[in-house]
Amino acid sequence: MKFFLTVYVCSAIAGNCFTHDTYPKPVDTYYDCVRTGLSESYDILYQGDFTEQEVVKYRMYPRFQCEEVILPPKKPDTEKKPVVSSDTKVSYTSLP
DSSP states (O other), X not given: OEEEEEEEEEETTXXXXXXXXXXXXXXXXXXXXXXXXXXXXXXXXXXXXXXXXXXXXXXXXXXXXXXXXXXXXXXXXXOOOOOOOTTOOOOOOOOO
C-alpha cells in the first residue's frame, strides 16, 4: 500500500491553504507519511521563508494529508508463448 503526502500552509485570516509544487509526493507506508508530514510541516513553517511576523499576522498554520493510493493489479504478460497440447505429434525426418 502506498500513500501520497501533501503538506499545506494555511491562513486563518484569508481562509485558504496553499502547497508547493513538489507535492503530492509518494510515501511507502501510512506511518512514514505521518512522520514525514509532521517533520516537513514544521520545516516549511518554521525553517522556511516565513517570518515570525508573517506567521502571526496571517495566523498561519500547517496541515498535511496522507491519501491512500490504490494501485491497479499488474497486467498479465502479453508476450506470446507457444501452446503445446498433449495430442501434438512430433515427427522427425533424416537428412541425406
